[in-house]
Amino acid sequence: DVKVTQSSRYLVKRTGEKVFLECVQDMDHENMFWYRQDPGLGLRLIYFSYDVKMKEKGDIPEGYSVSREKKERFSLILESASTNQTSMYLCASSPQRVNYEQYFGPGTRLTVT
Amino acid sequence: AQSVTQPDIHITVSEGASLELRCNYSYGATPYLFWYVQSPGQGLQLLLKYFSGDTLVQGIKGFEAEFKRSQSSFNLRKPSVHWSDAAEYFCAVGAGGNKLVFGAGTILRVKS
Numbered sequence: 001d002v003k004v005t006q007s008s009r010y011l012v013k014r015t016g017e018k019v020f021l022e023c024v025q026d027m028d029h030e031n032m033f034w035y036r037q038d039p040g041l042g043l044r045l046i047y048f049s050y051d052v053k054m055k056e057k058g059d060i061p062e063g064y065s066v067s068r069e070k071k072e073r074f075s076l077i078l079e080s081a082s083t084n085q086t087s088m089y090l091c092a093s094s095p096q097r098v099n100y101e102q103y104f105g106p107g108t109r110l111t112v113t
Numbered sequence: 114a115q116s117v118t119q120p121d122i123h124i125t126v127s128e129g130a131s132l133e134l135r136c137n138y139s140y141g142a143t144p145y146l147f148w149y150v151q152s153p154g155q156g157l158q159l160l161l162k163y164f165s166g167d168t169l170v171q172g173i174k175g176f177e178a179e180f181k182r183s184q185s186s187f188n189l190r191k192p193s194v195h196w197s198d199a200a201e202y203f204c205a206v207g208a209g210g211n212k213l214v215f216g217a218g219t220i221l222r223v224k225s
Contacts, residue, residue, distance in 0.1 A: 004156070031211050040122065042203060043157075043215040050211075058212075090156060099164070100145045100207035104156035 004105035019078040023091030030096040032074035037088040081112045115208040119216035134189040136204030145207030146187040199223045
């Protein structure tokens with residue numbers, strides 16, 4: 001089974017802090033994605049990556065950056081957390097072939113106070 | 114741009130009753146369509162997918178969905194709902210470059 005793990009299930013940070021959310025997948029997938037999930041808005045794509053050291057902006061990249069130094073790991077960085085970044089963050093991965101099927105981690109619920 | 118509409122934010126059904134969750138998409142070509150389920154506190158799990166061929170697709174947990182091109186719809190159905198089906202359901206469409214566009218989700222509540 002594909003396993004996507006996220007470093008924390010719950011995280012509480014203060015406004016202005018730098019926040020790192022880590023995602024690791026164990027299926028040698030080339031593609032990795034970060035979404036945020038908000039009630040009534042579904043999932044919105046923040047950033048994605050097709051390969052190591054590659055990154056592409058999604059629909060809502062403002063206030064976020066990413067890092068992919070190893071194939072299995074994709075990190076989401078909030079340079080200076082703000083209260084409007086309080087949300088559920090979901091990581092996903094998928095293989096190279098274009099079939100769109102993504103495998104999701106359990107999510108990190110981030111609260112910024 | 115691709116988009117997905119799930120018209121129902123909440124749906125309540127009685128245990129044992131049938132279920133249909135609606136999904137409409139906007140996409141120019143033949144779409145890749147998905148239904149995911151998210152149980153409370155969990156990530157998303159793939160229920161089923163449509164790429165081509167038979168327009169009625171079977172998924173896990175007794176779910177099925179029917180692709181209707183003329184209506185731009187991909188509705189999810191289950192003949193008899195179980196209490197464990199209470200969750201949030203997301204419809205998604207492939208948006209190029211392995212990206213997915215998700216609907217806003219439908220929260221299913223099951224009455225005993």
